[in-house]
Amino acid sequence: MSGASVLYDVPGPRAVLRNRILGLVTVLIVLAAVGFIVYRFAATGQFDASRWNLFTYSLVWQGMAQALWATVSAFLAAGVGSIVLGFVLAIGRLSDHAWVRVPVTVVIELLRAVPVLVMMMIFFYGVNSIPGSTFRMSAYAAVVIGLVLYNGSVLAEALRAGIEALPRGQKEAGYAIGLRKSGVMAFILLPQAIRAMLPVIVAQLVVTLKDTALGFIITYPELIYYAKYLSSQPGRPLLQAGLIVAVIYISMCLILSGIAKWLEVRTRRSPKMKGYTPDAGGGDPRIHDGSTVTEVIAMQRGAGKFDGTSTGPSV
Amino acid sequence: MDALLGNLDLWGQATLNTVLLFLGGGALALVLGTVVGAMRVSPVPIARGVGTVYVNLVRNTPLTLVFFFFVFGYPKLDLPEIPFMPLGIIALGIYTATYVAEVLRAGINTVPVGQAEAARAIGLSFGQVMTLVVMPQAFRSVVPPMMSVFIALLKNTTVAAGFSIAELAALRATVADSANRPGTVMEILLWVAVVFIVLVFLLSLVQRHFEKKWRIVR
Numbered sequence: 093m094s095g096a097s098v099l100y101d102v103p104g105p106r107a108v109l110r111n112r113i114l115g116l117v118t119v120l121i122v123l124a125a126v127g128f129i130v131y132r133f134a135a136t137g138q139f140d141a142s143r144w145n146l147f148t149y150s151l152v153w154q155g156m157a158q159a160l161w162a163t164v165s166a167f168l169a170a171g172v173g174s175i176v177l178g179f180v181l182a183i184g185r186l187s188d189h190a191w192v193r194v195p196v197t198v199v200i201e202l203l204r205a206v207p208v209l210v211m212m213m214i215f216f217y218g219v220n221s222i223p224g225s226t227f228r229m230s231a232y233a234a235v236v237i238g239l240v241l242y243n244g245s246v247l248a249e250a251l252r253a254g255i256e257a258l259p260r261g262q263k264e265a266g267y268a269i270g271l272r273k274s275g276v277m278a279f280i281l282l283p284q285a286i287r288a289m290l291p292v293i294v295a296q297l298v299v300t301l302k303d304t305a306l307g308f309i310i311t312y313p314e315l316i317y318y319a320k321y322l323s324s325q326p327g328r329p330l331l332q333a334g335l336i337v338a339v340i341y342i343s344m345c346l347i348l349s350g351i352a353k354w355l356e357v358r359t360r361r362s363p364k365m366k367g368y369t370p371d372a373g374g375g376d377p378r379i380h381d382g383s384t385v386t387e388v389i390a391m392q393r394g395a396g397k398f399d400g401t402s403t404g405p406s407v
Numbered sequence: 408m409d410a411l412l413g414n415l416d417l418w419g420q421a422t423l424n425t426v427l428l429f430l431g432g433g434a435l436a437l438v439l440g441t442v443v444g445a446m447r448v449s450p451v452p453i454a455r456g457v458g459t460v461y462v463n464l465v466r467n468t469p470l471t472l473v474f475f476f477f478v479f480g481y482p483k484l485d486l487p488e489i490p491f492m493p494l495g496i497i498a499l500g501i502y503t504a505t506y507v508a509e510v511l512r513a514g515i516n517t518v519p520v521g522q523a524e525a526a527r528a529i530g531l532s533f534g535q536v537m538t539l540v541v542m543p544q545a546f547r548s549v550v551p552p553m554m555s556v557f558i559a560l561l562k563n564t565t566v567a568a569g570f571s572i573a574e575l576a577a578l579r580a581t582v583a584d585s586a587n588r589p590g591t592v593m594e595i596l597l598w599v600a601v602v603f604i605v606l607v608f609l610l611s612l613v614q615r616h617f618e619k620k621w622r623i624v625r
Contacts, residue, residue, distance in 0.1 A: 100450045100533040107450070115453035118446075122457055132484040205607040206600045207562035209569075210576055214600065217579055218593040298467070305469030309569030316471055320479070331480050338472055345467035 133331070143329045146322065147336065159318035160340060166232060166304045166314065170239035171297050177244025178293075182251035183277065203245035209306050212238035216310045231312035235304060243300050250292045254285035291356035298348045305341065315340060410582075410590025411598050417581060417588075422602065424574040428495055428564040433557055435500025440507025447512050450533060462505045470566050474498045478570040495567045499560065506556045514549035515541055547621040554614035558607055565603075575599050 103111055133139060146152055184196035203211075216234035219227070258281060266276035286293075308316040319337040323330035411418065446458035465473070477498040478491055518541050526540040568576035579595050582588045 100527075100536070103450065111451045114449075114451045118451065118454045118457055129484075132486065136483060136485050138483070202604060205562075205604040207565040207576070207603055209565040210596060210600050210603060213576065213579060214593070214596045217583075218596045221583075221592040223591065302467075302469040305471035306566065306569075308471050308475075309566070316469070316475055319475070323479075331476075331483055334472070334475055334480055338468065338476075341469055341472060342464065342467050345469075346463070349463075349467055 138331050143332055146329055147332070152322065155318055155322075156315075156336070159313060159315045162232070162312065163301075163304050163307075163314040166235050166239070166307060166312070167297075167301045169236045170243065170300050170304070173236065173240035174243035174247055174296075174300060175293065177240055178247025178251055179282075181244060181248030182255070185248060185252050186255060186277075188273070200245045200248055203241050204249070206242075208238050208242045208303050209309060211241055212306060212310050214238075231307065231310055234310060235307040235312050238306075239300055239303055242303075243296055246299075247293060247296055250289050250296065251285055254289035254292075255281050257288075258284055287362075288359060291352050291359055294348065294352035294355055298345055298352065301345055301348060302341075410594035413589035414578075414582060414595075417578060421573060421575045421578050421581075424492070424567075424572060425561075425564050427492070428499060428567055428572070428574060429557075429561050431493075431496035432499030432503055432564070433560055435496060436503035436507050436556075436560065439500060439504035441511065443504060444508035444511035444515075447508060448515055458508065462508055465502060465505045466509075468502075470498070470502050470563055471569065473502050474566055474570050491571050495570060495572045499563060499567075503556065503560045503563070506559070507553070510549055510552045510556055511545070513552070514545040517548045518544045550617045550621055551614055554610060554617065558610050558614075561606060561610065562603065575602060 137143065181196055181200055184192050185200060187193045187196070212234050215229055215237050216231055219225075219229045219234075262280055262284065263276055266280040271279065304314060305316050307314045308320070311317065313321075315337045316334075319330075319333035322328060322333040443458045443461055446454040447462070449455060449458075474495065477494045481489070481494060522540055522544060523536055526536045531539065564574055565576035567574050568580075573581065576599060578599060579592055582590055582595050583592050
């Protein structure tokens, strides 16, 4: 693949040698770092059978399954909720009426500025400590509401960007054949925007899944909380529990990320998407043949605006 | 208002810690992210592989879990003791570095191919192509998304609250646990939200300023 990049030549004899040396140095540094961690693990007895013994009990794994379900159920509820909220906010944000558009814009901006964890804390600790109130919010509800509010507002911005990036002719053609505003939105604009923004939506779901781990901090009994619980007494296996939970979390996220990546490649290749580039990262007209100069200029004017919604704050 | 003015000492300390986490984590992320970003576009296949594995692995790990390993896991390895604050900064830096690396890589990809081709055609080496031609142009398109990464980093500092670091989101526990501090939990949390809204607003102002200043005009 080294010949594929325009940044450098197909290496000659000297470059091959230099690249080999650099490669060797990289390998040595990585091996040293990993080796040091493994050495410390061995030196402090983290690999001893006694440390892993706990994970031979089926009761522990039943607890793990419950914790996994707690994570997954919060993710599913938050995922569905944030997509619904995202549509509502996006449509409100694009409304022709200022009395709808302005408040919705303000709400989106505020929700995007408050950290998810602070939202969860407001709904858990805050709501549950209102003097004189008998209403009690569960940790599950607090996690889900916090995730829905934040991810919903991020998805709203992504959908809006997708709709606004559609060629104007689409909307005009919709009106020309006699559709009403709702019809244009439902039959013309949204289907195209959803198709184009599907990779962004799925990528945001990965963020939602990762953020369910914040529930740990407000004592929602999800995977990390269970890992901490297993190691709550001295001498109990903390690192081992952490590693097992890490494997579970990373595999779930990798699968979702893989789906997002696959959708992105498919979207970019799809002939239906020609001449429509909502995402500065993926479908950059400057790196494809046959794009027009106007597209490139429009891209550059819009660059950053889309970057902000599609890649940046979704961390 | 009492929740704010009655605990001014706490608010000062907490805000300072949040800013410290943000600046420390940001500096570490910039350095590490630049190295990883360079690795991901380098001519050395092994370096590309290492960079890809690092980015994909850390990006798909919840930040809470990264904190878990550094704050709870690190002391188990009998290494020299490090206070929670630097451990938190390292965790934030390592996590955010993957996003910095991806932004840099995406920025390099937005530089028109012809620029790199022309630079190559006049005989510049990989290092010269990068430092003299590609990087100066990539820098402009990188600034807005990079600021978004930093805004996300600022919000992510709150995760440290769950790991014994006394920053803004941890104020709730401090006030709730002490007998004679004014303010209810709800008041404190809402004020924390307000502080973050203000900080994020300030950062977006900076973002907009740089975006205007370095817009590509052709």
